Amino acid sequence: xxxxxxYLFDLDFAAPKAPTTISLADHQAQLSEAETRGYRSGFTAGxxxxxxxxxRKLSQALDRIGQTLTGIVGSVSKVExxxxxxxxxxxxxxxxxxxxxxxxxxxxxEIETLVxxxxxxxxxxxxxxxxVSDGLYPxxxxxxxxxxxxxxFQGRLVVLAExxxxxxxxxxxxxxxxxxxxxxxxxxxxxxxxxRFVAARRAVAxxxxxxxxx
Numbered sequence: 001x002x003x004x005x006x007y008l009f010d011l012d013f014a015a016p017k018a019p020t021t022i023s024l025a026d027h028q029a030q031l032s033e034a035e036t037r038g039y040r041s042g043f044t045a046g047x048x049x050x051x052x053x054x055x056r057k058l059s060q061a062l063d064r065i066g067q068t069l070t071g072i073v074g075s076v077s078k079v080e081x082x083x084x085x086x087x088x089x090x091x092x093x094x095x096x097x098x099x100x101x102x103x104x105x106x107x108x109x110e111i112e113t114l115v116x117x118x119x120x121x122x123x124x125x126x127x128x129x130x131x132v133s134d135g136l137y138p139x140x141x142x143x144x145x146x147x148x149x150x151x152x153f154q155g156r157l158v159v160l161a162e163x164x165x166x167x168x169x170x171x172x173x174x175x176x177x178x179x180x181x182x183x184x185x186x187x188x189x190x191x192x193x194x195x196r197f198v199a200a201r202r203a204v205a206x207x208x209x210x211x212x213x214x
Contacts, residue, residue: 078204081201081202081204082202085198089194107167108139110168111132111136111168111169112143114170115170115172116150116151119151120151120152123153124154124155125175126175127155128156128158128173130144130170130171131161132162132170133163137160166184168181
């Protein structure tokens, strides 16, 4: 009887291994390929970092631009509000000057217009009283009588001079009503309304705006 074999294959593990050899050309090729892979990997990572940094800076720049634009828009709104307030004040001053000059030059115009409108609505009224300033009374009496006739007014017209009425103003009275042209009261109402508007616009002009130092 033969003894069993210890190994069933031909490889002898006890035998020394032959050294692996590579040619210089293959070594240099592999080294170059490794360097290329490393370069590409580093370049890609650097490029990605640079792109991320550019994106961050661009986002920050856009934020600053947005804040600046907000400030500019707010500043423009403030300038517009201030200009509106100044324009209204100038317009009011000009209107006062023109009105006073118009009344001084043509003091009967507004009174005649108002009386004519009243006569048209009061053709059946028994009597109408028109009160004017002392200075205008001699000049307007005949004109008002002519307007009454032209408008078809059949009642009695009474024209009175009043020392407390300004030139260009008048009071028209009839049995169940009346109307007053008082330039002082009209100017006061206009001034009050303009004052509120100007105050509101100036408040806008003086309100701090985000994104600016103003």
